[in-house]
Amino acid sequence: MPRKLSNALTPLAVKNAKPGRHADGAGLHLLVKPSGARSWVYRFMLNGKSRDVGLGAAGQGGMSLADARDEAAALRLKVKAGVDPLEERDREAAEALAAAQAAKVAGTTFRDVAAAYIAANEESWRNPKHRQQWRNTLDTYVYPVIGNLPVAEVETAHVLKILEPIWKGKAETASRIRGRIETVLDSAKARGYRHGENPARWRGHLAQILPARTRLSRGHHKALPYEEIPAFVRALHKRDAVAALALEFTILTAARSGEVIGATWAEVDLDKAIWAIPADRMKAAKEHRVPLSPRAVAILERLQPLGSDYLFPGAKGGQLSGMAMGMLMRRMKVGATVHGFRSGFRDWAAECTGYAHEVAEMALAHTIENKVERAYRRGDLFDKRRRLMDDWAAYCASDGAAGAKVTPIRKADVA
Structure with missing residues (x-):
């Protein structure tokens, strides 16, 4: 029967040990790697299985021989009591991790998650107004209620406290705020900061609490009837302001207001009468060439001497305010939106001209919904x-009634 080892190693032996496994006895071993790195290992037998548990580095800067023996002795007592040191270590590590995560979650507020979400996504939001609205609505309505609340603790009652005071009086704003809260809470769940259902979700939850309202769908902006647009344009001519020229240019090009106020001279070729809006400023993320009518060119020529990088500069430099055209319409007491002029143009094209449907749709930079048609339509029908x-x-320069119809001969030419 082989002799049982007990305290077989010495400090000098630990220092000079060659690569391999060196037993000290009672389950304690010194492991030396070919690189010279050395560590202590305690080997134990439990439930018929032999297992190793590392104790730490050995040698200079590591655990001494005496400390390794003390640690091994403590582990032997646990094994004798039926405790697996490896399982105990894993459990303690898991508990420590859970405690750390709980502390992190407890310290992560709704404001923290919202700021992280905005920072991660705002570059993909092409419209600066959209980025600003995110921040403004959270600052005004959401943060005063739940901004400093741990995101894990946000409940339905908190969401209702935000939404109920504005649900009827500011319905569209309230709807957008609800969606933004829902998005932030979804982000928090994805990052592991909260669990369970989203208290800001609409279907099957808030829809059962808040009164239903008519959904405002995209594109349903109050529009001035196309028959009234010529008179409105004539009224614009009486106003000597950049906002009036920008609004007339917006009407003449059937463009979106954001595309107009962000337009720069680098996008325009006055000689060819073309305005090329780059993809990163277009809703469909695709470059859109806009043919400029003689009146549209004249508007730009009038503004060119101002020397701004933008076609329509603001009073304090930079681009025109996104609210300037809307405020002008309110001062003129027009009960419509700037975006609504696109609807007026579309109605006029459909009811008063013989131009094909796709020509008008491309003028509005609408995406072709039919995938097959979109695949085959390579051109942009620019000449038409x-x-x-x-x-x-x-038509916009006419008296309306007389200019309402385009001569029938045009139909054969462009349909």
């Missing part, structure tokens, strides 16, 4: 769109 926009400009 130029004739359409020239006719639209002529």
Whole structure:
């Protein structure tokens, strides 16, 4: 029967040990790697299985021989009591991790998660107004209630406290705020800061609490009837302001207001009468060429001497305010939106001209919904769109009734 080892190693032996496994006895071993790195290991037998548990580095800067023996002795007592040191270590590590995560979650507020979400996503939001609205609505309505609350503790009652005071009086704002809260809470769940259902979700939850309202869908902006647009354009001519020129240019090009106020001279070729809006400023993320009518070109030529990088500069430099055209319409007591002029243009094109449907749709930079048609339509119908926009400009400059119809011969030419 082999002799049982007990305290077989000495400090000098630990220092000079060659690569391999060196037993000290009672389950304690010194492991030396070919690199010279050395560590202590305690080997134990439990439930018929032999297992090793590392104790730490050995040698200079590591655990001494005496400390390793003390640690091994403590582990032997646990094994004798039926405790697996490896399982105990894993359990303690898991508990420590859970405690650390709980502390992190407890310290992570709704404001923290919202700020992280905005920072991660705002570059993909092409519209600066959209980025600002996110911040403004959270600052005004959400943060005063739950901004400093741990995101894990946000409940339905908190969401209702935010939404109920504005649900009827500011319905569209309230709807957007609800969606933003829901998005932030979803982000928090994805990051492990909260669990369970989202208290800001609409279907099957808030829809059963808040009164239903008519959903305002995209594009349903109050529009001025196309028959009234020529008179409105004539009224604009009486106002000597950049906002009035920007609004007329917006009407003549059937563009979105954000595309107009962000337009720069680098996008315009006055000689060819073309405005090329880059993809990163377009809703469909695709470059859009806009044919400029003679009146649209004249507006730009009038503004060119101002020397700004933007077609329509603001009073304090930079681009025109996003609210300038809307405020001008309110001062003129027009009960419509800037975006609504696109609807007026579309109605005029459909009811008063013979231009094909796709020509008008491309003039509005609408995406072709039919995938097959979109795959086969490679061109942008630019020449036909130029004739359409020239006719639209002529109509806008008319008295309305007399210019409502485009001559029938045009139908055969462009349909």
